[in-house]
Amino acid sequence: MQEALSSATRGAHPRATDVTVRDAVCDLMRRFGMTTVFGNPGSTELPLFRNFPDDFRYVLGLQEAVVVGMADGYAQATRNAAFVNLHSAAGVGNAMGNIFTAFKNRTPMVITAGQQARSMLALDPFLASREATELPKPYVKWSVEPARAEDVPHAIARAYYLAMMPPRGPVLVSVPVDDWDRAAEFLPVRVVSRQVRPDPVVLDQIARALDAAARPAFVVGGAVDRDEAFDDVVRLAEAHNARVFVAPMTGRCGFPEDHSLFAGFLPAMRERIVSLLADSDLVFAIGAPAFTYHVEGFGAHVPPGAKLVQLIDDPHTASWTPEGIAAFGSIRLGLVDLLARTRPPARSLPPARVAAPRVQPTAPLSTAYVLQSLAEMRPAESIIVEEAPSARPVMQAHLPILISEGFFTMDSGGLGYGMPAAVGVALGKPGRRVIGIIGDGSSLYSIQSIWSAARLALPITFVILNNRRYAALQDFAPAFGFAAQEPVQGTDLPDLDFVAIATGMGCPATRVHTADALRDALDNAFASNRPMLINVEVDDRPSSK
Template structure:
């Protein structure tokens, strides 16, 4: 059983009655115990009382806009495997942050969000900058939200929020705190050991194991929860045991399998008919830490190829509930796969012939007036170290990335599971803050970058050696490429999708980052080599076709 792994920091006195303290002190002690001494925020007036006599062992990370704050916290929480602590400003701040709160919810990122509220004594008068329905505002994209009935209940609310955020499926929670609560007396709250994972039901897991043993041509479809739950190695071992081809689930925000492994079969698109076609020939599909399946457009026909059955292991009961077919076991991905590996292996499984190895993508060449995205990503793949971390938000480049920028190790790829833009730039800052031992590379489209470009300032102020690569195609290319799905003729004009005249180097330098523009394919390698070696943040604006 996993738990918070923190010891209580507040002891009751000999009398048996807890010593009085303030809400501020009790909350700070809890945050220390939970390992959350980094606070991500953009302060407003109702948050100031928290920062009175701000403790020296805490770090405040300032974002210049609330969506940047939540994006940084998301990257930090994923990289540390612990909930991030976020401080936002009442209704306006939470409203600004909602896009990335939505993404954190879809990413299953544990996050304790506090939102300032006006003083309790003036709430009956609808005061300036208050939140009228503070607990309702972030719904449905938080797991739990509360404005405690009494000031002295705030520490208990923070403790519960942490435990809820960390329990699978993980996610953000919100606590609204009136400004005059922080100085009120209260009893201290000791942290507790609380389980965050559960083992899948043995009978259902046994049925999945039997199906795997009986299958002749199994396929695994792995999702973000494989990497989130530390199951990368166990899933590889299970795939090797069953000689299963391994696909990455549609819209997966993390990588769950090495893309240079002989069993790796590629990426499934978010379209029903194409998924069925790609999985054709398999008699069993095992969805691991992924919905079965995520669709982006309306589809028709069966959800599986003829003759195939579906089994699923997910950490999310809701995902299991809406799956249209198959057997679903709910619980920890890592614990469930470890239980499957503990089963005796039939001789028939050992006798299976491994599936054919996926063909490698043809190498890109540096031709044309502007370099191709394939050339950019192929060059980056050749220069980066395998343990460097890619934080990606370039939707139109993602299919090319799948062919030319393989992810080879666990916890080296992050993107958004939501499809909402504005996550990648600040998430890279959060990951770099959490993992100073790794090189972080932010691969961001020019359209995506403008949703949260203020994150460059935070990177510069924190002196984080991030390499920001802006894939500049001067348009919302993903929309233009998606338009034929809705009846547009290929290449037909599409309003509101052109992005001329944005100078990303100027934007970066204005916020304290070094920057360089490159449009020559033959010069790209040296520019990237210099940026990757720099001890400070560098933005590389790459003009692509």
């Protein structure tokens, strides 16, 4: 098979009778740059891995949600679709939480799922996926079980092109186990456009609105960083002296948070958004929905008298935006065109954002102090992967993200993404320090990721913010009618030994209680080229202050 694949890359394919579905698919994977396979193998997937190519890499996750989370981080870090192999219906079911997250993250991903042999499907056999194409819907862009074995390579190619087209996302191909050894043909790799340039007529309207505004505000989302438009947003904001906010529930950093024009983060609450934007007469949502809400709200979506305009890469998002002008297409190309179209008037600089005061160490340590320490000690090019929902507002105050591709979290709100995504990001950005900031409750959705990090010897520092509770739920309870001090059932997490869990999976770990111990642990972790877990005992309850 190796000789066949080698000749295929030179354009001299062997005779069609010598080519199997497996040969043709591996050839496509190589030429699509998908030679890293994320999986947790089952019986119906084994034929894919016979005579596994020497230039391919198999990354094992110990549970399917971990597999998809690692692939998500890797795809975002490499800006190419990741290849995922899951086991029939049960494996896809286990992975669905992170497939949902990949869909919300707009992460390109080609997922193959094993299926029982075609000759058995009429008999409802053991391990068959009865409705294989329906199971992952609606959180894949496309799903298919090819009608014939020889159609599998074409389905894989189509899946790749669709995954990479905007808005990007996961796709699924169900492959019967007996298809891999059937005869097939090599396919050509085609050039397919991955960018849509926004309508110039609509951009002209947005440009005129920008130039006419007295007090513009930008609201940036994750699509800015996904489309490599980070620097373009900075240039446009500086040209207009516009305040720049981060959109609610954003999974990437779209603007340097130490910039003089950075104004802060919008919460996922309608009335609070309107209040924070009250001084603006134009709101420009760039690569972000306008807006993502988490609790029910009422009234206007933007301040009275303000105009809403939007540049977005997702036509579905553009369709539900409640008012204003929406340009659909590439964020980067749209910003380049806007920079050429606008003639900004002279405007004074908006007031600078008030910096958070420094935090002093306490006993127990506060989350704010831990994150402030990380901000001071992290390597300059380090990447933050976060899944600590209750700590996110604290992180936004004390751990600024300064660079493109410097921050990843989930757009979905579904837990179990952060730890495996840190593994995937580290694989996709070799040589870069990855810091996983993970809540104690969040970590347990995909704790098996520690084993993968240890086996792969990746430079990841996992910082577990251990407050022994689901703090986000307890803190959010009053919004749902809970009385002060009323217990919230099922939200306490006592007696979890993360040091024992990590060391049991081959990863060095330490428990931290004091400021000195925290700094020593971070020094040791950042000096190592291997993973380390730091379990930090924190307490942010009012009584501890």
